[in-house]
Amino acid sequence: xxxxxxxxxxxxxxxxxxxxxxxxxxLKLGKGEIGVILGPSGSGKSTLINIIGGVDRGDxxxxxxxxxxxxxxxxxxxxxxxxxxxxFVFQFYNLIPNLTVGENIEVxxxxxxxxxxxxxxxxxxxxxxxxDRFPRExxxxxQQRVAIARAIVKNPKLLLGDEPTGALDFQTSxxxxxxxxxxxxxxxxxxxxxxxxxxxxxxxxRVFKLRSxxxxxxxxxxxxxxxxxxxx
Amino acid sequence: MVMALRKRVMRILKENNRRYLGILxxxxxxxxxxxxxxxxAQNLANLVTTFTEEHRQEDLSxxxxxxxPDREGLEQAAGVxxxxxxxxxxxxxxxxxxxxxxATERLNTPAVIEGRxxxxxxxxxxxxxxxxxxxxxxGSQIEAAGKTFTVVGYMSLPHYIYPLKNVNDILSxxxxxxxxxxxxxAFTGLDNAERIYAVRFNDRTRSLNRQAVELxxxxxxxxxxxxxxxxxxxxxxxxxxxxxxxxxxTMSVPLPVAMFLISCLIIAIMFxxxxxxxxxxxxxLYAQGYRRRELTRHYMTIPLLLALAGGVIGSxxxxxxxxxxxxxxxxxYNVPVPGVELNFLHVLTGILTPVLFLGLSSYLVIRSExxxxxxxxxxxxxxxxxxxxxxxxxKLERFKFSTKFKLRQQxxxxxxxxxxxxxxxxxxxxxxxxxxxxxxxxxxxxASETYQFEYEYSFxxxxxxxxxxxxxxxxxxxxxxxxxxxxxxxxxxxxPDSRLITxxxxxxxxxxxxxxxxxxxxxxxxxxxxxxxxxFISKEDGKPYTFxxxxxxxxxxEQFIYLPLAEFNQKMGLPENSFIGLFSTKKLDxxxxxxxxxxxxxxxxxxxxxxxxxxxxxxxxMTVVASVVALIIIYLVTSLLIEENRNSISLLKxxGYRRRExxxxxxxxxxxxxxxxxxxxxxxxxASMGAVYGYLGKMINLVLPPIVSPLYVVISFxxxxxxYQLSKALCAKSVETVAMSEALKAGTE
Numbered sequence: 001x002x003x004x005x006x007x008x009x010x011x012x013x014x015x016x017x018x019x020x021x022x023x024x025x026x027l028k029l030g031k032g033e034i035g036v037i038l039g040p041s042g043s044g045k046s047t048l049i050n051i052i053g054g055v056d057r058g059d060x061x062x063x064x065x066x067x068x069x070x071x072x073x074x075x076x077x078x079x080x081x082x083x084x085x086x087x088f089v090f091q092f093y094n095l096i097p098n099l100t101v102g103e104n105i106e107v108x109x110x111x112x113x114x115x116x117x118x119x120x121x122x123x124x125x126x127x128x129x130x131x132d133r134f135p136r137e138x139x140x141x142x143q144q145r146v147a148i149a150r151a152i153v154k155n156p157k158l159l160l161g162d163e164p165t166g167a168l169d170f171q172t173s174x175x176x177x178x179x180x181x182x183x184x185x186x187x188x189x190x191x192x193x194x195x196x197x198x199x200x201x202x203x204x205x206r207v208f209k210l211r212s213x214x215x216x217x218x219x220x221x222x223x224x225x226x227x228x229x230x231x232x
Numbered sequence: 233m234v235m236a237l238r239k240r241v242m243r244i245l246k247e248n249n250r251r252y253l254g255i256l257x258x259x260x261x262x263x264x265x266x267x268x269x270x271x272x273a274q275n276l277a278n279l280v281t282t283f284t285e286e287h288r289q290e291d292l293s294x295x296x297x298x299x300x301p302d303r304e305g306l307e308q309a310a311g312v313x314x315x316x317x318x319x320x321x322x323x324x325x326x327x328x329x330x331x332x333x334x335a336t337e338r339l340n341t342p343a344v345i346e347g348r349x350x351x352x353x354x355x356x357x358x359x360x361x362x363x364x365x366x367x368x369x370x371g372s373q374i375e376a377a378g379k380t381f382t383v384v385g386y387m388s389l390p391h392y393i394y395p396l397k398n399v400n401d402i403l404s405x406x407x408x409x410x411x412x413x414x415x416x417x418a419f420t421g422l423d424n425a426e427r428i429y430a431v432r433f434n435d436r437t438r439s440l441n442r443q444a445v446e447l448x449x450x451x452x453x454x455x456x457x458x459x460x461x462x463x464x465x466x467x468x469x470x471x472x473x474x475x476x477x478x479x480x481x482t483m484s485v486p487l488p489v490a491m492f493l494i495s496c497l498i499i500a501i502m503f504x505x506x507x508x509x510x511x512x513x514x515x516x517l518y519a520q521g522y523r524r525r526e527l528t529r530h531y532m533t534i535p536l537l538l539a540l541a542g543g544v545i546g547s548x549x550x551x552x553x554x555x556x557x558x559x560x561x562x563x564x565y566n567v568p569v570p571g572v573e574l575n576f577l578h579v580l581t582g583i584l585t586p587v588l589f590l591g592l593s594s595y596l597v598i599r600s601e602x603x604x605x606x607x608x609x610x611x612x613x614x615x616x617x618x619x620x621x622x623x624x625x626x627k628l629e630r631f632k633f634s635t636k637f638k639l640r641q642q643x644x645x646x647x648x649x650x651x652x653x654x655x656x657x658x659x660x661x662x663x664x665x666x667x668x669x670x671x672x673x674x675x676x677x678x679a680s681e682t683y684q685f686e687y688e689y690s691f692x693x694x695x696x697x698x699x700x701x702x703x704x705x706x707x708x709x710x711x712x713x714x715x716x717x718x719x720x721x722x723x724x725x726x727x728p729d730s731r732l733i734t735x736x737x738x739x740x741x742x743x744x745x746x747x748x749x750x751x752x753x754x755x756x757x758x759x760x761x762x763x764x765x766x767x768f769i770s771k772e773d774g775k776p777y778t779f780x781x782x783x784x785x786x787x788x789x790e791q792f793i794y795l796p797l798a799e800f801n802q803k804m805g806l807p808e809n810s811f812i813g814l815f816s817t818k819k820l821d822x823x824x825x826x827x828x829x830x831x832x833x834x835x836x837x838x839x840x841x842x843x844x845x846x847x848x849x850x851x852x853x854m855t856v857v858a859s860v861v862a863l864i865i866i867y868l869v870t871s872l873l874i875e876e877n878r879n880s881i882s883l884l885k886x887x888g889y890r891r892r893e894x895x896x897x898x899x900x901x902x903x904x905x906x907x908x909x910x911x912x913x914x915x916x917x918x919a920s921m922g923a924v925y926g927y928l929g930k931m932i933n934l935v936l937p938p939i940v941s942p943l944y945v946v947i948s949f950x951x952x953x954x955x956y957q958l959s960k961a962l963c964a965k966s967v968e969t970v971a972m973s974e975a976l977k978a979g980t981e
Contacts, residue, residue: 046976055886055972076890083888094975096880098623098644103636108887110633134619162976 002031002190003052003158008061008071010047010213021047022058023213029206031066034184034224035192036201039210045194046162048210052192053086053160054078066157083111087151087189089180091163093143095135095150102131105150112154124186125149125179141172145179152183159183161193165200170232177203177227199232237530244506244534250962251502251871252538254864255495259542259590260549261857262491263582267550268557269487270578273480275558279567280393280473287341288313289390290430291440291464295828297457300429306454310447311434315339318416320425322376328366329397329409330376332356332425333389334416339430340391342413343568346370347385353418356381359388359395359566362410376412377422387413388566391430391464394472395566398831399462402472402676424825428460440465441717445774459692460828461710461771466720473565478927490658491861492586495542496593497651498868499535503594505875507531507601514602515609524602528595531602535594536587543583550582620646638901641873648869652902653909655865659858660913660952661920666854667944668921670847672936675788682787683833685732685815689822690829694810702818704732705811707800711768711793713758714776721754721791723768723779725800725811732815733794735785746796747782753937754791755784757926770804777803788937855948859955866906867959870899874966881967882975895967899960910952914945 010022021044029035039045050056052063054070055078063071065085073081087108095104102118109115122128125145135143144164151159164180165173181203184191193200201207202225209217245252283289300306300314307314318334335342335350335357342357347370350357356376358368363386368374372383389411396402397409419425433443444463451458464470507514514527555572562569622643628636642649685704699705708724726733728746735743735751743749750760760766760781767778779793801810813829814820874881877898884894921938 050973050976053886055976079885079888079890081888082886086888088886090976094879094883096883098640099637103628103633103640106633107637107884111887111889111893134623137619 001028002033002066003027003029003035003192004062004064005048005052006062008048008051008058008063010044010051010056010058021213022051022061024061025210025213025215027208027215027218029190029192031190032184032188033190033205034181034203035190035206035208036204037192037194037208037210038196038198038201039194040196042212043210044213045210049160049162049192049194052158053088054081084113084154085157087154087156087159089144089147089151089159089161089164089193091166093135093140093147093167095143095146097135100132100134101127101138101146104135104146105153108150109153114155115153116155118153121149121153124152124182139172140168141175144168144172144176148176148179148183152187152189155187155189157190159189159191161191163194163196165195165197173197174227174230177230181227197232199230202230203227237526238533241530241533241537245537248502248871251868252534254868255499256538256542256545258491258495258861258864259539259586260546261861262488262495263543263546263586264550265491266485266488266585267547267578267582268554269480270581271550271554271575272557272561273477274575274578275554275572276473276477276480276561276567278573279558279562279569280477283343283388283393283567284390284470287343287388287390288339288432289464289470290339291432292444292462293391293428293430293467294458294461295426295428296451297459299427300451300454300456306450310450311443312447313338313432313434314429316427316429318419318422318425319428320377320419320422324366324374324376327408330362330374331397331409331411332376332419332422333411333413334419335413336430339432340389342387342389344385344387345568347383350384350413350415353415353420354380354382355384355414357385357387357413358383359392359406359411360386361395361404361406361563361566362412365406366410374412379418379421381412381414381418388568389413390470391467392469393565393567394469396469396472398829399467399469401468448774463720465718473567476561476564479924487662488582488585492589494651494655494658494861494865495539495586496589497647498865499538499590500593500597501645501647501651501872503531503535504597504601505872507598511604511609515606518606518609527602528598531598532591532594535590539586539590540583543586547579547582551579620644622646622649634897637897639904641877641898641901642905644876648872649905652865652869652905653912655869656862656906656909656952657913657916659862659865659955660910660948661917662858662861663855663948663951664913664917664940664944665921666851666858667948668917668938668940669936670851671939671941671944672788672921672925673847675937675939681736682734682785683732683815684734685817686833687816687819688813688829688831688833689816689820689827690813691811691826692828693826694806694812696807696810698809699727699811699814700816700820703814703816703820704730705797705814707797707804707806707810707812709804710771711777712771713766713768719757720771721793723777723793723795723800725797726794726815728796728798730815732817735783735787735794737783738786740786743783743785745794748779748793748795748799749783749785750781750794751785751787751790751792753788754793755781757791760784779803788939855951859951862952863955863959866902866956867962869902870959870963871966873901874898874963874970878970879975881970882972885970885972886975891968895960895964898967899963902956906952906956910949914940 005025005027008022008025011018011020025048037045037048047056051058052065058071061071062069070081096107099107105118105121109118119128122131125148127142127145127149130138130142165176168176177200180191183189202221205221205224207219207221208215303314315336315338317336320332322330322332324330344357345360356374363383368383370383370385374381374383392411395404395409395411431447433440448458517527551574554574558572559569626639626643628639704727706724706726708722710720711723712720726745730745733745735749737743762781762783765778765780767776769776797811798808801808881894881898918938918940925936925938
C-alpha cells in the first residue's frame with residue numbers, strides 16, 4: 001500500500017489536562033487512489049492528516065508513505081519529505097497575499113527538483129489568464145484552484161486536502177472536486193482529503209470514518225461517482 | 233476606562249516589549265537631544281552676549297602709525313569710544329608665548345573669573361586655559377618679558393574669547409599661546425610693545441560697517457595711516473564661539489524632530505495593525521455597549537504613555553547633564569560663567585512635543601479605524617482588496633524567485649517601505665554628517681598640500697629688493713565684494729615661479745602661479761567661475777579693483793586669490809619690487825620691531841591633534857547615536873515584517889523550505905531598501921553639510937569644504953549593514969518560533 005498507518009496515537013497536554021486525539025489509528029491507501037476521511041469536529045482528522053504530511057508527529061505507532069517510515073524521521077528529514085513528496089490544499093487556501101497567482105505557484109516550484117511547467121499547471125486549473133492577479137483579486141473558488149495548482153506543481157506523490165471545499169458554495173465546491181479528480185487521473189497523484197461532507201465520499205476509492213480518535217468505519221467504493229454528479 | 237481594559241494595556245506593552253522599548257529609546261533620544269542642544273545654545277548665547285555687552289566688546293581694532301592726537305575730538309565727531317591698549321608677546325620658551333595686554337577701562341574690560349583684580353604693576357591676570365595647561369595657579373609667579381608677575385587671578389576678555397595667537401588662525405593651543413593682563417604701568421621698559429586701538433560705536437542701530445568706513449575716512453583725513461584693521465565680525469577670537477552656538481541651534485531642532493517623526497510613524501503603523509487585529513474584540517465591546525470614546529481612550533493610553541515616559545525620562549537625563557555640558561563647551565572658550573540656566577520652556581517642550589506628535593498621529597489612526605460599524609468589525613480583519621501602485625507597477629518576471637519574493641515583501645506596505653527608507657537615510661545622514669565634518673576639518677587644517685614654507689613673516693612697512701635665500705616675497709591686502717561687506721578675504725601677490733605655494737586644480741594637476749588663481753572655498757562662496765572678471769573693494773583704500781580669474785584651486789585652507797606679485801603691485805599702485813611679507817623654509821633673522829606678525833606652520837599640528845581629538849569623539853558619539861537609531865528602525869520594521877508574514881512563514885515551513893531559506897527570504901528582504909536608503913543619504917548628507925557650512929561661512933568667515941571621503945562612506949555603510957545584521961539576529965528567533973500549525977489553523981485571504 002502507498003500509505004500504511006498502524007497503531008498511531010497522539011495526545012496533547014494542556015496544563016494538567018491530557019487529551020488523547022488519536023487512539024490507535026489504522027489506515028491504508030493504495031497508490032493513485034483517492035481517500036476521504038469523514039468525521040465530526042474534534043475526531044482527530046486534521047491531526048491524522050498533519051502527521052501523514054509530516055507537519056506533526058505521533059506519540060507511537062507507524063506511518064509509512066511509499067515505503068518510507070515517516071514516523072522515524074527527524075526534523076530535517078521531515079522537511080525534505082514535505083519538500084519532495086507532499087502537496088497541501090487547505091480549507092482557507094492559504095495563498096501568500098503579496099505574491100501574484102503565478103508567484104504563489106512558484107513558491108513551491110522554486111524548491112522542487114523537477115516541477116511541472118507553471119503555465120501548464122495554471123492551464124490545468126483554468127487560471128492561466130489570471131496569472132498576474134493577486135489573491136485578493138480572486139474569488140474563493142479561484143483561490144482554491146490556485147492552491148491546488150500550487151500543490152500539484154511539484155508533482156507530489158501525495159496530495160493532502162484539509163476540507164478543500166469547506167469554505168466554498170455548492171457549485172464552486174463541485175468544480176474543485178472535479179479538478180481534484182482530474183489531477184488524480186491525469187498525474188496519478190494519490191489524494192487523501194478530510195471533509196465533513198459525506199456526499200463527497202462517493203468520489204473516493206476508500207473512505208475512513210473517524211470518531212473520537214479512532215477509525216470506526218472504513219469502506220471501499222467499488223463504483224466511483226464522478227465529481228460532477230455529486231449532489232448535496 | 234474600565235479596570236479590566238487598563239490591565240490589557242500593560243499586557244500589550246509586555247507582549248511587544250522590545251518594539252515599544254525601541255520607540256521609547258527614540259523618544260528619549262529626541263527629548264534629550266532637544267533639551268541639551270537648545271539649552272547649550274541658549275546658555276552659550278546668553279553667556280557670550282551678556283559678557284560682550286557688559287564688558288564692552290570692541291567693534292573693531294587697528295594699529296596706527298602714530299598716536300591719535302585728538303582722541304576725544306575724534307570720539308565725539310565719529311560717535312565712538314576709542315581706547316588704546318598695549319600688547320607685547322613675551323616668549324616664555326621656544327614654543328610658549330604669553331601675550332601681555334594692558335588693562336583697559338572702557339572697552340574689552342577683563343572679567344575676573346577667579347582671584348581678584350589687579351592692584352599693582354607686579355600682578356597679572358591669566359587666561360585660565362593657559363594657566364591650567366602650563367601650571368600657573370593663583371598665587372604663583374610667572375616670569376615674562378624680563379619681569380616677575382604674581383598671578384592674582386584668572387580673567388576672560390571679550391576680544392579673546394577664543395585665544396588665538398593670530399586673528400586668522402583657526403585653532404587655539406593653550407600649551408603654546410596664552411593671554412595675560414597687566415597694568416599699563418607694568419609695560420614700562422617694554423619698548424617694543426605695540427599700541428592697538430579698540431573702537432566701539434555708540435550708535436548700535438546704524439550699520440557698523442558703514443560707521444567703520446566713515447571712521448577710516450576720518451582717520452585718513454587726519455593723516456593717520458592705519459594697519460591691521462580687524463572688524464569684530466572677522467575676528468575669530470570673538471566669533472568662533474558663535475560657530476558652536478549656531479551648531480547647537482542647528483542640531484536642536486531637526487534631530488529631535490526626526491526622532492519624534494520616526495516614532496510617530498512606527499507607532500501609527502503598529503496601532504493601525506493592532507486595531508485591525510483587534511477588530512473582533514472591538515466589535516464585541518461595541519456590541520456590549522462600550523462607547524467609541526472609551527475605546528479611543530483605551531488605545532490612546534499606550535502612545536501617550538510612551539510619549540510621556542520618553543519625554544520625562546529624556547528630560548530627567550538632560551537636566552543634570554546640561555550644566556556639565558555647558559561647562560565643557562565653555563572650557564573650550566574663555567567666557568565667565570555666573571550660572572547655567574535651565575529653561576523650563578525647553579523641558580516642557582521636550583516632554584510635550586512627543587506627546588503632541590504621537591498623540592495626534594495615533595488619534596488620527598485610531599479614530600479612522602474605530603469609525604467602522606460593530607458588525608463590520610466583528611467580521612474580523614477586513615481584507616485588503618486593493619493592490620497598491622507599487623505592487624502593480626513593477627513587473628518582476630525577469631527576476632529569480634527569491635528576488636521577486638523579497639521585493640514583493642517590501643512593496644506590500646508603502647508606509648513601511650517609506651519608514652524603513654527614511655529611517656536608514658536619516659541614520660546614514662547623521663553618520664556621514666559626522667565623518668564629513670571630520671574630513672572637512674582635516675582638509676582645512678592640512679596646509680601641507682598648499683604651503684611648502686615653515687615660517688611666514690609680515691612686516692610693518694613695505695620692503696624692497698630681493699627676498700633672502702630660501703624665502704619668497706609676497707604682498708597682500710584685504711578685500712570684500714561690492715555687495716557684501718561681511719565677506720572678507722585676502723588677495724595676495726606671490727612670486728610667479730613660487731615653490732612655496734603649490735596649488736592644484738580640481739583634478740589634482742598643478743596650477744602655475746603666474747596667473748590669477750582663486751581657492752575653491754572662496755569661489756564657491758561667491759559663485760565665481762573660471763574666466764569671470766570680478767571687482768572687489770580694498771579694505772585699505774575703499775577703492776574697487778578688477779581681476780580676471782584664470783583657475784580655481786583645490787585648496788581648502790583659506791579664502792584667497794593669488795596672482796603674480798608684479799601684477800598685484802601694479803594694480804594696487806604699489807612700487808615695483810615691493811613686498812609686505814616673506815614665506816620662508818627656514819627661520820630668518822629679522823628684528824621684532826620690523827615685524828607686525830610671525831607665524832610658524834609647526835604650531836598647527838599640536839593644536840590640530842587636540843582639536844581633532846574632540847572632533848573624533850563627537851563623530852564617535854554621532855556614529856553611536858546613528859547606529860542605535862538605525863538598529864531600532866531596522867529592528868522595528870523587521871519585526872513588523874515577521875508579524876505580518878507569520879502565515880507565510882508557517883506556509884513556507886509546511887512546503888518544506890529549510891530554515892536558512894526562510895530566514896533569507898524574510899529577513900533579507902529589506903536589503904535593497906537599506907542599501908537604497910544609504911545611497912540616498914550620501915547626497916543628502918552633502919547637501920545638508922553644504923547648507924550648514926554656508927551658514928558657518930557667514931557666521932565666522934570660515935569656509936569648510938563638504939567632502940565625503942570614500943573610506944568614510946565605506947565605514948558608514950559597513951556600520952549600517954552591521955546594525956542590519958544585528959537586528960536580523962535579534963529577529964531570527966521570532967522566525968524560528970512561528971509554528972506550522974498557524975497556517976494549518978488560519979484562514980487568510
